[in-house]
Amino acid sequence: MTISTDRAATVRRAQQAGTLIESSDLPPTQHYIDGSFRISLAGETIAVVDPSTEEVIADTPDGSAEDVDQAVAAAVTAQVEWVRLVPKARSEVLHRIADRLADNADLLVRLESANTGKPLAVSQEDVDGTIDTFRFMAGALRATTTMAAGDYAENHLSVILREPLGVIGVITPWNYPLLMAAWKIAPILAAGNTVVIKPSEQTPLTTLKFAELVADLLPPGVLNVVTGRGPVAGARLAAHPDIAMIALTGSVRSGQAVARSAADTLKRVHLELGGKAPVVIFEDADLKAAAASLRVAGYWNSGQECGAACRVLVHASVADEFVKNLVAEVEGLVVGEPAAGDDVEVGPLVSDAHFNRVMGYLDRAAERGIRVAIGGTAIDGSGYFVAPTVLVDVPEGDECTREEIFGPVVTVETFSDEDEAVRRANDVPLGLSASVWTENARRSHDVAARLDAGTVWVNSHLVLANEVPWGGFKGSGYGRDLSIYALDDFSRTKHVMHNHSR
Structure with missing residues (x-):
């Protein structure tokens, strides 16, 4: 092949700096735990940088293991009541979340682009996908299927139940901060679990904004956000004994680290890792x-x-x-x-x-x-x-x-x-x-x-x-996002057998 070009790429610059967001558009730069924003126990912060200009947008907490422990404790408490809601009630909450996001779509698009450098068209598709993820899961949780109840052993009725796992820890990447949060949060909540999520320390702003926007729609402790670095906050999530599953979207190296930490407590692991398509x-x-x-x-x-x-x-x-x-x-x-x-x-x-x-x-x-x-x-x-x-x-x-x-x-x-x-x-x-x-x-x-x-x-x-699953083989991990398969991943199967002989 001899094709080549000498055309030099150039960057089209904004005519006026700071045109995407105002300071009032930013979320509170604190952890979101048990229904409110609170300062970090660690006291250290991480600069969030605009990759288009290399200017600092905000400083967010560099969360500690103690911050994670507080969030997990809140999620454990909240799960007791959240799991008791019937599917219709949880579905209505997810629909309200989708509506709230739709009402604030323009803000979320601009904030995502400011934090990640994404073109507005990419951020718009991310926000649209986020809204649709919640709408899909709101419907899917009311139509889950399983094998029919019946006598599979003589005089014994078998009933198959789908139960939530409990508290699920989530670690999301910097490339799709809001969308990957939605891919995890929506099915996790739909299945009756509560969640502690650690967004990438580089791109935490839309996850914090999401928490702010839906704060009045979820009971305290159902959704918790702890910002910080993977080796500290992420590692504590993966190792925490009260976390039933750790779900990560990220690099192969991050997935390996999470799986090793999770092994000590034998918690479930859900990994969506890299690709080389x-x-x-x-x-x-x-x-x-x-x-x-x-x-x-x-x-x-x-x-x-x-x-x-x-x-x-x-x-x-x-x-x-x-x-x-x-x-x-x-x-x-x-x-x-x-x-x-x-x-x-x-x-x-x-x-x-x-x-x-x-x-x-x-x-x-x-x-x-x-x-x-x-x-x-x-x-x-x-x-x-x-x-x-x-x-x-x-x-x-x-x-x-x-x-x-x-x-x-x-x-x-x-x-x-x-x-x-x-x-x-x-x-x-x-x-x-x-x-x-x-x-x-x-x-x-x-x-x-x-x-x-x-x-x-x-x-x-x-x-x-959203109707079809997404996930990989080999070094790309295991588990499935999107579709009803995600609901299966974030729940467990229980067999109850009744002896009805007379």
């Missing part, structure tokens, strides 16, 4: 449609997306044509601050540390002679901006094809036959998602079945719905 493009695929899809699926949220279409495996016979189409799409991406316009498609990376991590992958790829078709550099000026990048002529097994870069970077490899494509697609430690591009229906069914991923799209990528 292969995009398998066969010679009969609609190449323009595939490239147009990757414009979104590869660079949505600046590539900070565990299901991102980040690793293309394209048949060698059509590789040049596909890359030409992809580069044309990437050339048209609008990079900018979220306040710079509704048409901004790619924002900054979330932090200086993550910016350096992504640039490290690009620098090492350059040292190994991997060619850049477009992008490949940081963008000058304030903020953590990396040019949308396509790497081509990438050799099999290179680190950029096996490790999660988690930035606006798509790699392109070639293959010669179907078996090779499937083998190489599966030859990574992660298995969250994948896609297959072909006009051959038989091939699409067969290849999708052979890919080792929890979600496989055919002729699309990164399309989600």
Whole structure:
């Protein structure tokens, strides 16, 4: 492949600084425990930084183990009454939460973009998805199913009950702060549990705002938010003896740490970890449609997306044509601050540390002679901006094809036959998602079945719905978010058998 471009990426800047939020839009910068905001027992704080400008937005508590203990104690007490509510009553609470979020959608969109650097279109979709998550779970909890009661042993009636687990600890990531909180909170509350959530210390603002907005809708202690770092507050959640399950969305390393801590108390673990989604493009695929899809699926949220279409495996016979189409799409991406316009498609990376991590992958790829078709550099000026990048002529097994870069970077490899494509697609430690591009229906069914991923799209990528489950295989974790499968994950099965012989 010889396609390349010298077009330099630029950042569209907001005409006026500080146009997204006012100080009055910020939530209280304290823990939310037992129905009220309260100061941290530790006294230390963490700066929350706007990744577009590198300016501090707020300072939030660097929570301690003692803060977590207070929140768990409140959740334990609250669960006694919350579990007694019939499904209809819990459903009505979730509907009211959805209504409250809808009434404040514009505020949440602006606050999410200010904290994360997301384009407004991305934050808008996150808020819409958050609202729909609560609406879906409000309905789903009233229609749970299980095996029929009956005599499966002579003169003994078996009844299967679904019960809540108790108090569930949640750790959410920085890339989708509000949406990932909703993916956990909605089914957890729907199933009759109470929750203590620790958002990422980098992006806690919309989770705290969520708590503020719904404070009058939930009994005290049902929802608790403790801010702080993973090694302290997160570790205490994972190890706490009164936590029945720890649910985490985050990196593989974070998942491993949580699982180790949870092992001592044998609590359940729900992990949605990283991804390295292969995009398998066969010679009969609609190449323009595939490239147009990757414009979104590869660079949505600046590539900070565990299901991102980040690793293309394209048949060698059509590789040049596909890359030409992809580069044309990437050339048209609008990079900018979220306040710079509704048409901004790619924002900054979330932090200086993550910016350096992504640039490290690009620098090492350059040292190994991997060619850049477009992008490949940081963008000058304030903020953590990396040019949308396509790497081509990438050799099999290179680190950029096996490790999660988690930035606006798509790699392109070639293959010669179907078996090779499937083998190489599966030859990574992660298995969250994948896609297959072909006009051959038989091939699409067969290849999708052979890919080792929890979600496989055919002729699309990164399309989600609350009705269908999301979760991975292998190093991408276990457990399912969304759908009725999430309700199953956050509850337990009890068999009650009655001897009715006479």
